[in-house]
Structures are given as structure tokens and as C-alpha cells.
Amino acid sequence: MSEYDVIVIGSGPGGYVCAIRCAQLGLKTAIVEGRETLGGTCLNVGCIPSKALLHASHMYHEATHNFTKMGLMGKSPSVDFKTMQEYKSGVIAQNTSGVEFLMKKNKIDWLKGWGKITAKGEVTVGKDVHKAKNIVIASGSEPSSLPGIEIDEKVVVTSTGALELPKVPKSMVVIGAGVIGLEMGSVYARLGCDVTVVEFLDHITPGMDAEIAKTLQRTLKKQGLNFVLGAAVQSVDAKKTKATVNYKLRKDETDASIDADVVLVATGRKPFMDNLGFDGLGGELTERGQIKTDDQWRTNVDGIFAIGDVIEGPMLAHKAEDEGMAVAEVIAGKHGHVNYGVIPGVIYTTPEVASVGKTQEELKDEGVDFKVGKFTFMGNGRAKAVFQGEGFVKLLVDAKTDRILGCHLIGPSAGDLIHEICVAMEFGASAQDVAMTCHAHPTFSEAMREAALACGDGAIHA
Structure with missing residues (x-):
């Protein structure tokens, strides 16, 4: 023992x-x-x-x-x-x-x-x-799965099975438009698979900033992903090499179905x-x-x-x-601390999506008086050089104190850029603090400074 x-x-x-x-x-x-x-x-x-x-x-x-x-x-x-x-x-x-x-x-x-x-x-x-x-x-x-859906990790798979497929399927249905579903759907869509994402809600990425979610969906659609929103999956009928996803459209209770070589159940954990x-x-x-x-x-x-x-x-x-x-x-008898208000979230599609802190929707619901500083990557020379100028940075700050309350962005290296704001929020920084900090040129990070400038007198390159 x-x-x-x-x-x-x-x-x-x-x-x-x-x-x-x-x-x-x-x-x-x-x-x-x-x-x-x-x-x-x-x-x-x-x-x-x-x-x-x-x-x-x-x-x-x-x-x-x-x-x-x-x-x-x-x-x-x-x-x-x-x-x-x-x-x-x-x-x-x-x-x-x-x-x-x-x-x-x-x-x-x-x-x-x-x-x-x-x-x-x-x-x-x-x-x-x-x-x-x-x-x-x-x-x-x-x-986790949905009632009545049997996972075999061959035709009907979880994220685990999706990582181990022996070949790229011709078609795939992804149940759930959260992080896992969109990332794995992106992988196979890029490799030539016909991917359809079926989501219960009328929008993708539940809990995310609404404007970011719409932009991400539009971008992924251009990349070949199809979306069926507001659809309640009823069952999945699986055979040896095919499966049929049966769903009901919530707006009019219409029954519909779609066939695929592989069904990825990405309904959470x-x-x-x-x-x-x-x-x-x-x-x-x-x-x-x-x-x-x-x-x-x-x-x-x-x-x-x-x-x-x-x-x-x-x-x-x-x-x-x-x-x-x-x-x-x-x-060990010391003080342990986690700041749950400053935990970033990232979706590793291309473009990447990253967020930290409150969303606009949350601040409105809480009755907080806030300002929005926004800057599009079309104004960032480095982003345009790598064909990723479609996204933007959105900085949310307290209207009275200028203290940063949240940040949401979609664009190149978003998962790395977000940490500048995480550090700023950890130290209680204002948008002006970020705006007054010199950022190297040409870098994607300049977009973060521009969004901070937009919270004040205005961005330079907007």
C-alpha cells in the first residue's frame, strides 16, 4: 500500500x-x-x-x-x-x-x-x-448524445470517431453547430466532403456574440459548409455505410431528412x-x-x-x-485563485474566432452602460496580405470608466490575439491603455489597438 x-x-x-x-x-x-x-x-x-x-x-x-x-x-x-x-x-x-x-x-x-x-x-x-x-x-x-441515437464510431460518430475515419467521406452531417461540430466540419469540408450542419437553435455557436456568429456562419458557408438551423433531430437511421438524419423544422413543424456517409454527433459533452x-x-x-x-x-x-x-x-x-x-x-496551504471572468474561448476554424468577458447581449441584459470599439481586418495590411480581411475586432468597454468588459474577434490568429485583452482585463486596464501601447507594424495585433482607439476619438485606419 x-x-x-x-x-x-x-x-x-x-x-x-x-x-x-x-x-x-x-x-x-x-x-x-x-x-x-x-x-x-x-x-x-x-x-x-x-x-x-x-x-x-x-x-x-x-x-x-x-x-x-x-x-x-x-x-x-x-x-x-x-x-x-x-x-x-x-x-x-x-x-x-x-x-x-x-x-x-x-x-x-x-x-x-x-x-x-x-x-x-x-x-x-x-x-x-x-x-x-x-x-x-x-x-x-x-x-454526450441525443436520445435514440446509437453511436458506433464508424457511421454515426462522436468527435473521437471523427478523428479516426479511415477515409474522407463524400458526405457528412454534423449534428450541433458548436465548437467541435464546426471545427471537425471545417476539416472535412476543406478535404472535399459535402458537409451539412444541423442545429436546433436558429443560430450557430450558442452563447457567442451574435454579430461574430453571423459572420462566422457566412464565412463557413463560402467555404462550402451548409447549414440547417432551427431543426430538432428526431432520429438517425444507420446502415453499414450510410445514415439518414431525420429532423423537424421548428418554425413550421415540417419533417425532413438528409442522407450522409457519416453522421457526427457534436451535441456537447x-x-x-x-x-x-x-x-x-x-x-x-x-x-x-x-x-x-x-x-x-x-x-x-x-x-x-x-x-x-x-x-x-x-x-x-x-x-x-x-x-x-x-x-x-x-x-499546500496557500491561496489558489481563478478569475472566471477572464477565461478566453477560441474556435480554431479559419478564420479563427476568440472571445473573453461579456458579450453585447449580456451587457444589455444587465443594463450596463457601455461603448463599442470596432475595427475590421480589411483595414489591417497584414490580414489583407493573407486573404483574411473579412473579420473584425469588437472591444466592449464601460462607458464611464473606459474599463474593458469584453472582447470578441474573428480573423487571423484570433486565438493568440485575444490574450492581449486577457492580460489587460486581469490588470483592470482601460481601452485607452491598449490604445496608447505601441504595436509592431505590420502585425495582426494592430487591429486590437485600432479597436481600442475606436472606443475613444476613433480608429486611424477605419
Whole structure:
């Protein structure tokens, strides 16, 4: 029987980051993982492999659509999907082996197998029982589906199956116009697949700034994605090589259907807690089936904490990482803090979409007096040079104090640009603070400064 200060269940971004910080703070730490490799969903079947395929398919799109515009002549490349999948697998291997190296470097024991909390301060992995003063649940999430839809990961797939398809299908229906559906739909549309996105709501990307959502939909439609909005999926009839998606249009109750080679069910994710044992100890859950915690990530069971996708909040890897570091600080007797008002969100389509803070719709609902500073990437020389001038930056600031309340943008490298505003918001900066900061030329980041200038006397290049 091994004894630890901390046992972390789950080795995704929240779990492995938590384990590393615990070890750095002098705590004897172990991490439990049942997969053959560390890294959780994110590194194995989520963030990392999807970004590899997004990058590869974007390069193919550039070669077939934009190379000749830049004087790069020659035969257009063809898609060897098997090689593309091997490239993706190589990227996964580099990242998962990197996490394993970090475990060894920080002297963290990897308890291989699926962990179950069998008593307070006790985690059983296989036949081995391990004691811990503190247990951190970081078991992540799994894809959720709709009633009556059977997933076989061949014809009817989740994001996991969509990453492992043996070939590019001729047609695909994506159920759900959220982040996962749009990213994976983009991959296959670029590679020549006829993609149709079916969404229950009358708009894509629920919760996003409405103007950004409309612009993204218009851009993706130009790239070949089709959209059926306001459609309630009733069932999916799957055969060996085809499937039929049956849906009802909400506006007039009309029944309709669409056939496809592959159906991707991208209707969100749910906490993964199979055989975890938390409920057997009287652990409290929220109405949505998440583990209930206090503001220090403690559950109602003494000595057990929870972070990441199993608790409330956005299911984002970086949110889990922040919580992982913070809970380690708490366990070590220090102060752990996560600013939930400054957690960025990114969609890795092309163009990228990024946001942080409040949306216009939220500020209106809250009765906040605010100003909008907007700048289009058509006024940014660098963006026009890479054929991505269609997007824009929208900065939302308090009308009285000029303090930044939120930022939303669609355009090149949006996922990187957003962090300038994240830092500004963390320090309580104003739009003027950003506007007075020199930005290198020519860069995409100049658009951020221009949007800040637009909150005052006006943008220069508008």
C-alpha cells in the first residue's frame, strides 16, 4: 500500500498540471490514468489531434485556393488521408510522451489503470489500494448524445470517431453547430466532403456574440459548409455505410431528412465519472450532473477536491489547468485563485474566432452602460496580405470608466490575439491603455489597438 499527500485521478490538462504543481510545492504526488498514454481527452482524442487535422486541411485549402494568387504555380497537391492520419498520430505521440517526461521529471508516480475512490483518503487502482491525504478528481468529460441515437464510431460518430475515419467521406452531417461540430466540419469540408450542419437553435455557436456568429456562419458557408438551423433531430437511421438524419423544422413543424456517409454527433459533452465511487461516499452533484464544489474546489466529502470538466463552468482545457494549479496551492496551504471572468474561448476554424468577458447581449441584459470599439481586418495590411480581411475586432468597454468588459474577434490568429485583452482585463486596464501601447507594424495585433482607439476619438485606419 502506497501513501501520498495527493492522488490526482485523471491525466488531462487539469489533472497533469495539478500533479506537477503539487510536486513543485513539495507534496508527494501520484496520478491515476487508465489510458495507455497520459494527457486525457485533450491530447489523445480532442484538442491536439483536431488541431493537427485543422492545420493539415488548412494547408491543403491554401495550396488549392490561394497559392496561384501569390504566384506559386504547379500541380495542386492531392490528399493522402492515411499519411495525414499518421501525421496526426505523430503529433499526439510527441505531446503525450512529453507529459510522461514531465511526470518523471517531477517524481510523480503514474498509477496505471482506472481509479475508484473506495473510502475517504483511499483510491483503488486495479487490485492495488493507495492512501492519500487529499484526492483531486480530474476525470474530465465524454461526448454526450441525443436520445435514440446509437453511436458506433464508424457511421454515426462522436468527435473521437471523427478523428479516426479511415477515409474522407463524400458526405457528412454534423449534428450541433458548436465548437467541435464546426471545427471537425471545417476539416472535412476543406478535404472535399459535402458537409451539412444541423442545429436546433436558429443560430450557430450558442452563447457567442451574435454579430461574430453571423459572420462566422457566412464565412463557413463560402467555404462550402451548409447549414440547417432551427431543426430538432428526431432520429438517425444507420446502415453499414450510410445514415439518414431525420429532423423537424421548428418554425413550421415540417419533417425532413438528409442522407450522409457519416453522421457526427457534436451535441456537447458530459462529466465522465464511470465507476469513480464518488457517489458511493455521498458526494453531492449539481442538477446537471456535475460535481458540486465550493470556491476552493472542495467537495462535500472531506479531503476530496474536483476540477475541470466534472465541475461547473466552461469545459475548456485551459480553465481546467488554471483550476489544477489553484487547487494545488490550496492543498499546500496557500491561496489558489481563478478569475472566471477572464477565461478566453477560441474556435480554431479559419478564420479563427476568440472571445473573453461579456458579450453585447449580456451587457444589455444587465443594463450596463457601455461603448463599442470596432475595427475590421480589411483595414489591417497584414490580414489583407493573407486573404483574411473579412473579420473584425469588437472591444466592449464601460462607458464611464473606459474599463474593458469584453472582447470578441474573428480573423487571423484570433486565438493568440485575444490574450492581449486577457492580460489587460486581469490588470483592470482601460481601452485607452491598449490604445496608447505601441504595436509592431505590420502585425495582426494592430487591429486590437485600432479597436481600442475606436472606443475613444476613433480608429486611424477605419
